[in-house]
Amino acid sequence: MRRFILFLLLLVLTIITAVPVTAITPQAQISPKPIGLASYGIYSKGTNSTYTITTNQIIGYFKIYSINSFNPNSPEPYYATLQLGGTVNNSLSVNWLQEELVFNTLNHTFFIGCYYNGNQKFNTSVFHFSLPLAGYLIISLVYNQTFTIVKYQYVIIQNGSRFLPPEVRTAIVSTIPGKAFFTVNYPTKENVELVFGGFNSVTNFASLNAELGLFYNQSGLKPFPSVFNFGMNATGSAEDLITILEPDGNVEVTIGSPSYGLITSNYNPPIPPLTFVNESLIINRLGIYQSKDFYIDMPYNITIPNVLRIGSNVYLYLEKVKGRTLIIPNNTTFQIFDILLYYDEKVMVTIVYPNYSAITYNLPVNTSITLPRIINITNNEILVLQKNVQILVTNSTPPIINVSTYYVPEYLVRITYPNGTTVTNWYQRGTVLQLPLYIYENPHERFELVGKNTINVTSPLNIMPPYQLEYEVSLDYGDFNITYWAKNGQLVTLNAYIPLFYKGEWEGTYNVPVGGTIVVNQYIIERLVLSQNIPLITLLALILAFVALILLFLHRIRKIL
Structure with a gap:
């Protein structure tokens, strides 16, 4: 009851004084409170007015750029919390529901906890986070015709430099008898809060820089008409936080000397992502x-x-x-x-x-x-x-x-030989070609190369190498044969040894006497033919007969004498 009276005094003082409301009571100004956003169902727009909001879902948006806290008197000195809470009204009673991100600012981890009518429960999953950390705390009330299911949900949309898809995770579930709603109502002390504080205690923040947004579900996110900078029911408080209303409507929470009061009677923040x-x-x-x-x-x-x-x-x-x-x-x-x-x-x-x-x-x-x-x-x-x-x-x-190194040049080389044969082929640059020394037309006729027998290929060539036509000359001497090649047009003298009282002739291609000269213009085959030299033998016989007669005559004369 005392808490309720203090709350009413605070709101009355807020309405009487100008915006922002500095305090409801001196005790409220002195006492450390959770700092952030809270809707109490009252605002001042020329005159002080109240409003009532009933919803089955409240949503708290946060984007935290830095957070460090320390309470030496706490069992968990480095713990801090971001708490989303609201009063829930059913036909039987008014209850306080709270969901919280519990931060361990020493090792950059968090877990999810909830508070329901004096009972606290935690999800044992622990998550590591990087800054900036952005997301939503959501408390949803779902009526199933018998009782109301309370879903303590959260969404992380940014963890450090990573943006994450908006996966709504239900960390904890509880139930409320009958059909229940969140209610913001000034006369009945019902409110909604999204605030920073300690872990079930008061804490000191070495650093905090965060943006907060407080909404309820009415066919989408809808901001509460007015917001104050302090909470009254959250389980954790802070001694050194303030709020700043930015020109774009965002509310920033940071380090400073608190002054509790109304932030704005026209709360119209940008819709969060x-x-x-x-x-x-x-x-x-x-x-x-x-x-x-x-x-x-x-x-x-x-x-x-x-x-x-x-x-x-x-x-x-x-x-x-x-x-x-x-x-x-x-x-x-x-x-x-x-x-x-x-x-x-x-x-x-x-x-x-x-x-x-x-x-x-x-x-x-x-x-x-x-x-x-x-x-x-x-x-x-x-x-x-x-x-x-x-x-x-x-x-x-x-x-x-x-790809030049993969290729080598080749040249077309055309060689025309004296027999009319033409050889054409491609050769790599630098290839050395060997020319045949002899080209045989048949076994007795050939061409002999005149000059070098190699060609160095350095460019395309169309050549006719110099060759000399030659014919075979075959001479049969009877006891032996002589064969050799003679150039076309060459003069050859056919000599041979002729025994005494014989005469010789060459019979064959030309039929010339021994010692005769022939012109080589074809295959030549000659055979030496020896025969008795009858005229010579006859002449010698006559000479011998004549000499014999003379000698006989001389012999007779000598006898006569």
């Missing part, structure tokens, strides 16, 4: 390349580039879009939108060939470029790939690849 957007850029066959999560409170029209450059020569090409490209938040309920942008990753590669030509490819990653085996330079010059080369295109492939 309710619409979560996940925008993911997905590379086909690879998965998510980039993803960003954020909240919006106004229409968001995504700009989707058809082409994105992600490297010096790596590009993403839009393939399809899943999800809305224009999102209009309703700002009344939590919404989640996924925008999936599917891209094909391609790499732009320019292949520079040794003839200074270049071909630019725009290919998907892990595609292979097969180099051409032959590159035509002219009709007589080509470039030939030394071995099969495939260039695998990856996102680290350089933008320009010179």
Whole structure:
């Protein structure tokens, strides 16, 4: 009863004095209180007025940028709490419900607790947090025709640099007999609070910087008409916190010397973020390349580039879009939108060939470029790939690849031989060709190379190597044979040894006497034929007969004498 009287005195004094209300009673001004936002069902707009609000859901929004506390007299000296509470009215009684984030500011963890009509309960799950930490505390009343289910819920939408989808988690559940509602009513002391304080005690804050918003559910978030900066029923208090009303309507809680009173009679804060957007850029066959999560409170029209450059020569090409490209938040309920942008990753590669030509490819990653085996330079010059080369295109492939080292030049070489045969082929630069020393038309006719028998290929060639036509000369001497090659047009004298009293002739191609001269212009085969030299033998016989007659004559004369 005493607490109720003090509360009424505070509100009366608030109405009588100008805004902000400094205190309801001197005791209230002195006593440490929870600091934040509270609605007591009273405001001043020229005249002091009261209002009554009945709802089945209260919502507290928070965004904490820094928090450190210490109470040396507490069993948990580093604990601090953010408490959302309200008076619940059913046909039987008025009760106080409270949900709280219990922070251990030493190791940056928190857990969820609740308070119902003198009973305190905790969820044993402990969570690590980073700053800034943003989210909602929600207490929902659900009537099931027999009793009211109380859901102590929370939503974390930002933990450090990470934005999280608005997943409403129910940490604790309790029940109230009959049908119950949250009620804000000045005459009956019923109120709603979202305040910072200690853990069931008074604490000192070394640092605190936070934004708070207090709402109830009426087809969406609706702010309470007026808010004070102190709570009356929350279980934890603070000695050194103040509130600041920002120009945009947000209320900031920070370190300072408290002055309890009315913050504003026209509480109209910005609607806190309710619409979560996940925008993911997905590379086909690879998965998510980039993803960003954020909240919006106004229409968001995504700009989707058809082409994105992600490297010096790596590009993403839009393939399809899943999800809305224009999102209009309703700002009344939590919404989640996924925008999936599917891209094909391609790499732009320019292949520079040794003839200074270049071909630019725009290919998907892990595609292979097969180099051409032959590159035509002219009709007589080509470039030939030394071995099969495939260039695998990856996102680290350089933008320009010179493949000159893979190719060697080849030249067309055309050799026309004296027999009319033409040999044409391609040879690498620097190849040394061996010319045949002899070209045989048949076993008895050939061409003999005149000069060097090698050709160094340094350019296209169309040559007719110098050859001399030769014929075989075969001489049969009877007891032996002589065969040799003689140049076409060469003069050959057919000599041979002729025994005494014989004569010889060459029979064959030309039929010339021994010692005769012939012109080599065909295959020559000659056989030496010996025969008795009858005229010589006859002459010698006559001479011998004549000599014999003379000798006989002389002999007779000598006898006569």
